[in-house]
Amino acid sequence: MGTLLLDGVSKRYGEAVAVDRVDLDIRQGELVALLGPSGCGKTTTLRMVAGFIEPTAGRVVIGGRDVTRLPPYARDTGMVFQSYALFPHMSVADNVGFGLEMRKVARAERDRRVAEALRLVRLDALADRLPRQLSGGQQQRVALARALVVSPAVFLLDEPLSNLDAKLRAEVGLEIRELQKRLGLTTLMVTHDQDEALAMADRLVVMEHGRVLQVGTAEDLYERPANTFVAGFVGRCNLLPGAREGADVFRLTSGAAVPCAPDAAAPGGLLAIRPERIEVAPDPAGAGRLRAMTYLGGRTEYHLDLAGEAIVAVSPTPLPDDPRRRLNAGDPVRITWIPDAARVIPTADAASVTPTPEKSPAR
Amino acid sequence: MGQVRAGPGPDTVTREAVTRMRAAPLSPLAAPALAGPGLSVRLGRLAFLAAVFLAYAIVFAPIVMVVVTSFFDQEIVTFPPDGLTIRWYLNAWAQRDFARGFLTSLQIALAATAIGVPLGTAAALALVRATIPGRGFINTVLLAPLAVPAIVAGSALYMFYLRAEDWLDMDIKATLGGLVAANVLITIPWTVRLVTASLAGLDRAAEEAAANLGARPLTVFTRITLPMLRPGIVAAALFSFVASFENLELNLLLVGPGRTTLPVAMLSYLEFRMDPTLAAVATAQILMVTILMLVTDRFVKLSRIV
Ligand SMILES: Nc1ncnc2c1ncn2[C@@H]1O[C@H](COP(=O)(O)OP(=O)(O)OP(=O)(O)O)[C@@H](O)[C@H]1O
Numbered sequence A: 001m002g003t004l005l006l007d008g009v010s011k012r013y014g015e016a017v018a019v020d021r022v023d024l025d026i027r028q029g030e031l032v033a034l035l036g037p038s039g040c041g042k043t044t045t046l047r048m049v050a051g052f053i054e055p056t057a058g059r060v061v062i063g064g065r066d067v068t069r070l071p072p073y074a075r076d077t078g079m080v081f082q083s084y085a086l087f088p089h090m091s092v093a094d095n096v097g098f099g100l101e102m103r104k105v106a107r108a109e110r111d112r113r114v115a116e117a118l119r120l121v122r123l124d125a126l127a128d129r130l131p132r133q134l135s136g137g138q139q140q141r142v143a144l145a146r147a148l149v150v151s152p153a154v155f156l157l158d159e160p161l162s163n164l165d166a167k168l169r170a171e172v173g174l175e176i177r178e179l180q181k182r183l184g185l186t187t188l189m190v191t192h193d194q195d196e197a198l199a200m201a202d203r204l205v206v207m208e209h210g211r212v213l214q215v216g217t218a219e220d221l222y223e224r225p226a227n228t229f230v231a232g233f234v235g236r237c238n239l240l241p242g243a244r245e246g247a248d249v250f251r252l253t254s255g256a257a258v259p260c261a262p263d264a265a266a267p268g269g270l271l272a273i274r275p276e277r278i279e280v281a282p283d284p285a286g287a288g289r290l291r292a293m294t295y296l297g298g299r300t301e302y303h304l305d306l307a308g309e310a311i312v313a314v315s316p317t318p319l320p321d322d323p324r325r326r327l328n329a330g331d332p333v334r335i336t337w338i339p340d341a342a343r344v345i346p347t348a349d350a351a352s353v354t355p356t357p358e359k360s361p362a363r
Numbered sequence B: 001m002g003q004v005r006a007g008p009g010p011d012t013v014t015r016e017a018v019t020r021m022r023a024a025p026l027s028p029l030a031a032p033a034l035a036g037p038g039l040s041v042r043l044g045r046l047a048f049l050a051a052v053f054l055a056y057a058i059v060f061a062p063i064v065m066v067v068v069t070s071f072f073d074q075e076i077v078t079f080p081p082d083g084l085t086i087r088w089y090l091n092a093w094a095q096r097d098f099a100r101g102f103l104t105s106l107q108i109a110l111a112a113t114a115i116g117v118p119l120g121t122a123a124a125l126a127l128v129r130a131t132i133p134g135r136g137f138i139n140t141v142l143l144a145p146l147a148v149p150a151i152v153a154g155s156a157l158y159m160f161y162l163r164a165e166d167w168l169d170m171d172i173k174a175t176l177g178g179l180v181a182a183n184v185l186i187t188i189p190w191t192v193r194l195v196t197a198s199l200a201g202l203d204r205a206a207e208e209a210a211a212n213l214g215a216r217p218l219t220v221f222t223r224i225t226l227p228m229l230r231p232g233i234v235a236a237a238l239f240s241f242v243a244s245f246e247n248l249e250l251n252l253l254l255v256g257p258g259r260t261t262l263p264v265a266m267l268s269y270l271e272f273r274m275d276p277t278l279a280a281v282a283t284a285q286i287l288m289v290t291i292l293m294l295v296t297d298r299f300v301k302l303s304r305i306v
């Protein structure tokens, strides 16, 4: 059975901490994406699961078996490398069959499963080609088939779409997701592209500086970010400093009072509000002012000023006769949102974003 | 001499092009100004081709000269030739020393390649992959024979062999073993150099992918690493063989009566005669190396490696 458990897994290189006490529990058939900025430890985490990097501390458990000290070949993982890493001297079919050969699967059975895997990724016509005779997208699918064909307990994907062009990316992303669901593969995927992660994953893990900041579904992260980093990293977000003044009133440092969601746990800090949750309307008596308006076809972006605080709002572009279409830079506007759309994030959470004490402060 | 003439050509063209391009936006009549860069680009390309041709001519001139003079029908080479002949080839064939030298050189070069390439490949693997102390120093030592003048290395080996013969009370100089051992000093550095370069460019992810699919380290090496290194190793074998086969200086003092390499035999011939027989032998060698390279190139694209 394919479950994956990371238990306090850390990796340090001398003084530097690449991965810091990561805990993660992935259920059978679940796709979890590691998401975070460059250098946050995503690849290191993935490679510790595959066995290419030995953790400094913690345990890696695959299907109930502690594999922390096992070499890569003894772990039952199937990895798709960012560079695909196909064997250049072997045909597509031999590439895909390699894992089965290592598992001593008989010739006839092997041929059958290779053909099946190639059909799955729609490459059965190209079985005899060499990797260099394939396009990038085709090579990517060979890499997928090669990892899939051995039915690994855990499927690992390192930025699987990063070498594809924008159009192919969405398409292949969906294909991978479909395959993963159909085969019920327990999957850990790495990406720094939040759209990719939101679209494909059951759950997302947001990392920064080697630490897990939040684990949750796309909705959890988007609607209820645990801290300012997650709020800013997953989707766009306005973050306004100030303090709670009543159950659903937030006083901005600049003086204005605005509505916020009632939440006893968060007395003060930053008010997080998504651009698309903000309504903008022309109003000579409005407290806000329009600084600039960007027409983006289907959407229009409003760059607003509320008592000295810069705010971005996005809405579907209004019809031509809508008064908002006639707004000009400098016009006064009314800025509104429903209280539940604005969550107060305690600034204390910002501390978890700063480097851990183990890291030497100098340097 | 050729370069002096080639120099000002492209330079003038470039300057002309620059002046015209600068003038172009200012000119209200754009048409003639637009024709200008087109012409100078074409002139530039012509000058470039001429330079390339010249470079090839300079490289190939000596080889062509050797081949051509081997057919001249006179002992002292003068232009124009009195006539054309193949008698120098027949003479070379008749000289037992050349035939024996050829066989000896072939034996030595093959044996030295067979020993040096595996050793050099192993050394390159250790140097690139393992974390051994003094890696840079070992690398330098392994490549040193290429940097030391062969005649110096040959003299040192000569003295060393004489000493060793005394201590061990056995023949080393002018034996096949002694000569092969000396030539391994040529084949190892060539192999280390070429295989190290190959290894540096090797995609480690492919090896990791194999391990991920269940291959143990030895299987990864034989099934993935070695095949991916094959072009580098083949090139190393080719260059090792050629470098050893045509080497004169290193072997000069180590050969003896009855066991002489082809280059040394040619040098000895030159002491008494100055006729085009040597050109004929050289032509035969050029032919052999060319065929070797063409055959190798069929298996691995040499231009991608060296
Ligand atoms: N061999 C190493 N020695 C020292 N530091 C390392 C080593 N490998 C990685 N690191 C450090 O560990 C941190 C995490 O690296 P990692 O490759 O996991 O980042 P990542 O999240 O995959 O980033 P990216 O999105 O750029 O691929 C980085 O700060 C990196 O500099």
Ligand SMILES: [Mg+2]
Pocket: A042, A043, A044
């Ligand atoms: Mg990475």
